[in-house]
Amino acid sequence: MDFGEKPIEEQRDDVETISFANERDEYEHLLTKFDTKRQKELLRKIDWRLLPVLTVFYLISFMDRSNIGNARLQGLEADLHLSPSQFNWCLTIFFFPYGLFEVPSNLGLKFTKPSIWLPGIMAIWGVALMCMGWTQSYSGLLAGRFFLGVAEAGLFPGVTYLCTTWYLRYEQHFRVALFYTAASLAGSFSGLLAYGIGFMHGIRGYSGWRWIFILEGLLSIIIALASIPFICDTPDDVKWLTDEEKRFIKLRLQFDGHETGYKEPEFKMKYLKQAFGDIKVYLGCIMFFTISTGTYSLSYSLPTTINLLGYTAANAQLLTIPIYAFACIMCVLNAIVADKIQKRFQSIVIPYLVGLSGLIICLVISPREKPGVIYFANFLVASGLFPTIPGIVCWISNNLAGQWKRSIGMALEFTLGNMIGGVVGSNIFLSREAPEFRTAYLVLASFFSAGIVTAITQLCLLLWANRADERLIESIPVGDREQLDEELKDDGDKSPFFKYTL
Numbered sequence: 098m099d100f101g102e103k104p105i106e107e108q109r110d111d112v113e114t115i116s117f118a119n120e121r122d123e124y125e126h127l128l129t130k131f132d133t134k135r136q137k138e139l140l141r142k143i144d145w146r147l148l149p150v151l152t153v154f155y156l157i158s159f160m161d162r163s164n165i166g167n168a169r170l171q172g173l174e175a176d177l178h179l180s181p182s183q184f185n186w187c188l189t190i191f192f193f194p195y196g197l198f199e200v201p202s203n204l205g206l207k208f209t210k211p212s213i214w215l216p217g218i219m220a221i222w223g224v225a226l227m228c229m230g231w232t233q234s235y236s237g238l239l240a241g242r243f244f245l246g247v248a249e250a251g252l253f254p255g256v257t258y259l260c261t262t263w264y265l266r267y268e269q270h271f272r273v274a275l276f277y278t279a280a281s282l283a284g285s286f287s288g289l290l291a292y293g294i295g296f297m298h299g300i301r302g303y304s305g306w307r308w309i310f311i312l313e314g315l316l317s318i319i320i321a322l323a324s325i326p327f328i329c330d331t332p333d334d335v336k337w338l339t340d341e342e343k344r345f346i347k348l349r350l351q352f353d354g355h356e357t358g359y360k361e362p363e364f365k366m367k368y369l370k371q372a373f374g375d376i377k378v379y380l381g382c383i384m385f386f387t388i389s390t391g392t393y394s395l396s397y398s399l400p401t402t403i404n405l406l407g408y409t410a411a412n413a414q415l416l417t418i419p420i421y422a423f424a425c426i427m428c429v430l431n432a433i434v435a436d437k438i439q440k441r442f443q444s445i446v447i448p449y450l451v452g453l454s455g456l457i458i459c460l461v462i463s464p465r466e467k468p469g470v471i472y473f474a475n476f477l478v479a480s481g482l483f484p485t486i487p488g489i490v491c492w493i494s495n496n497l498a499g500q501w502k503r504s505i506g507m508a509l510e511f512t513l514g515n516m517i518g519g520v521v522g523s524n525i526f527l528s529r530e531a532p533e534f535r536t537a538y539l540v541l542a543s544f545f546s547a548g549i550v551t552a553i554t555q556l557c558l559l560l561w562a563n564r565a566d567e568r569l570i571e572s573i574p575v576g577d578r579e580q581l582d583e584e585l586k587d588d589g590d591k592s593p594f595f596k597y598t599l
Contacts, residue, residue, distance in 0.1 A: 124348040131345055139342060143263055143329075144272070146337060150327045151256045152276040154215060157317050158252045160287045161226050162191060162245065163396035164313055167291035168306035170400055170410040176304055177235055181528045187238050188397055188523035195246035196516020202251025203258060203508035207501070211259050212328040214251065216321040222248035223317030230303075230310030253515075254508040257490050261503055262331060263346070265353045266495040266598055267439045274432030274487040278425040288400065288417040295411065365501075371591075372497070372505035380555045381493040384445065385514030387548035388489065391452065391482045391541050393522035398537070399475065405532035406468035416472070424479035431484035440599055441492035442556045445485055449549050452481015456542040464532045481545065495598040496559065498590035559597040566593035 117123040131139065165173070165188065174184055206214045222245050229241035260272050291309055298305035329335050332346040372378060399420065404413035427448070435444035455477025464471040493510055497503040525537040570593055590597070 120348060120351070123344075124352055127341070127345045127348060130341075139345075140264075140268065142337070143346075146327075146335070147259075147263060147329050148272060148275055150324050151259070152278075153320060154219060154252060154324070155256060155276050156286065157219070157313075157320060158222075158249055159396070160290075161222060161313055161317055162195075162249055163393075164287050164291065164309055165242070166397040166400050167287055167414065168309050170404065170414065171291070171295050171298070171306035171309065172304050173306040176306070177232070177238060179235055179238075183235050185524050187235075187242050189520050190239055191242045191246040191249075192393075192516050192519030192523070193246065194243055195250045195519060196512045198247055198250035199254050199512040199515065200505060200508040203254045203504045206251060206255045206258070207504055210330045210334075211255065212325055212330050215255055215328060216325050218248045218251050219321035219324075220318050223314045223321060226314030226317060227311050228314075230307040230314065254504075254511045257494065258504050258507055259329075261494050262350070262500065263329075265349060266491075267436050269494065270435045270441070270444065270487055270491040271429075271432040273490055274428050274484070277483070277487045277490075278428045288414040288421075292411055292414040295414075368499060368501035369505055371499075372502045372509060375497070375502075375506060376558070377493065377496055377555065378506045378509055379513075380551055380558075381489060381510045382513040383551045384489045384548050384555075385486070385510050386518040387544040387551075388482055388485050389514045389518030390522040390525075390544055391478070392486065393519050394525055394537060394541065395475075395479060395482060397523055398526040398534075402475075402526070402532065402534065403472065406464055406471060420475050420479050423476050424483040427480045428484040428487065432487055435488060435491075441488055441495065442552060442599055444488040445492065445552050446549055448481045448484040448488070449545050449552070450481070452478050452485070453542060453545040453549075455479075455481060456538050456545065459538045460535065460542065478541075485548075492555070492598065496590055498592075498595050502590075556599060559599055563597050563599075566596075569593045 115126070117126065169184065173179070179187070202214075202218070225241050225244040225248060229238060229245070232238050232241060256276060257273055260269055260276075264272055290313070294308045294312060295305040297303075297308045300308070303311070332338060332343045335343075338346070399417050400410075400413050403416050404410055408416060431444050431448060435441060455474040458474035458477070459471060462470045462474070490507070490510075494503055494507055497506045521540070525540050526534050527536055530536055
């Protein structure tokens with residue numbers, strides 16, 4: 098609707114109709130009805146409906162892509178006669194389709210709906226995982242990992258984008274962190290599950306590693322099918338919100354970052370060009386790449402590195418659990434503070450520094466002489482990795498206006514970060530360097546340092562842009578600002594009236 102053309106009507110529960118001159122007046126009226134207490138109640142209502150299923154999805158996703166590390170300890174390499182380089186290729190091949198299909202997958206999500214798209218891709222990767230459990234050759238394992246990457250490509254960009262369609266910018270970090278902690282929990286749960294499944298070795302003639310793939314793939318398919326009724330598409334589509342609540346959610350999102358409100362237009366090619374041409378997206382790619390490299394290298398190598406510290410394979414699986422659990426707690430605490438202060442920079446750089454300290458310990462301390470210290474250092478590394486990713490994701494999503502540009506930009510960030518980071522991360526822990534793994538720790542330390550520099554660069558650019566916009570707005574007569582904001586809404590975050598999150 099264009100402002101000033103005709104009054105906007107609000108349908109109330111008592112069927113009484115109130116007319117407003119424009120949507121801004123309607124939003125101001127709803128704010129008087131939705132006080133702080135009622136808004137918190139509404140957010141809790143959304144949280145309980147939206148976040149549990151997203152958390153389960155991401156837990157299963159991360160567990161299914163990284164369980165090959167657990168399968169390795171159960172005899173995967175020996176049974177398939179894999180050389181170390183062949184095993185690394187099985188890790189690496191996942192990330193090529195995983196990166197390449199993220200943007201197309203998010204476009205598919207936009208053109209369909211989450212309740213169909215997300216369970217669909219989850220069921221597909223469940224089938225791929227089960228096939229990995231039945232493979233008899235190196236080529237079969239490669240094929241299974243490839244199609245696992247194709248299907249999983251849409252999950253993380255899809256669920257993070259879905260959060261942006263329900264929550265305001267300064268409400269997203271905590272929510273993204275909650276379901277991203279599933280990555281931490283996946284490490285704990287996967288280790289515990291692999292420990293238990295390992296005792297199935299020999300049942301029906303299958304090795305323990307085969308049962309890991311078969312049972313976890315079957316679990317993915319069951320959860321995908323069972324989740325369809327519980328996935329929330331948009332506020333307008335659900336039945337558990339009143340009409341008034343739906344309208345309030347729509348307007349609060351519409352006015353988030355804009356004085357006169359931002360309405361989502363139909364898809365245009367220019368939104369694709371805007372996303373691919375925005376330097377903020379590429380700086381986000383660099384940060385995401387530096388962290389995803391560490392995340393994947395840790396998830397694939399942690400059971401093995403702990404095993405090489407002198408623990409049995411079974412105990413090494415169990416000893417991964419405290420590390421991931423601690424990282425999970427730090428991830429949530431970091432997000433709570435970030436949303437409270439409404440800043441993203443600190444929530445990224447501080448974990449970077451914590452992780453860097455752990456990597457330095459791994460470089461200067463011998464694991465042969467002090468294995469306990471190296472085990473402790475892994476707590477620091479994990480605490481640097483997992484809390485940082487939600488901060489990076491939210492920093493980018495907070496500063497991309499318009500659902501189409503945000504959807505494409507976020508997927509592009511994940512594409513470059515995951516594909517390159519995953520390829521590097523799965524190949525830096527060299528078997529010949531065990532148990533010191535100096536190359537891996539040097540690479541990760543340099544990447545963490547590069548991530549800190551990139552975050553500082555992003556902060557400086559956003560500060561400069563906000564100050565330039567403020568000077569421009571001050572030069573515009575007060576009476577003309579609202580009309581100009583309305584005319585520039587199609588520019589999204591390039592409008593001077595859009596305020597970047599620092």
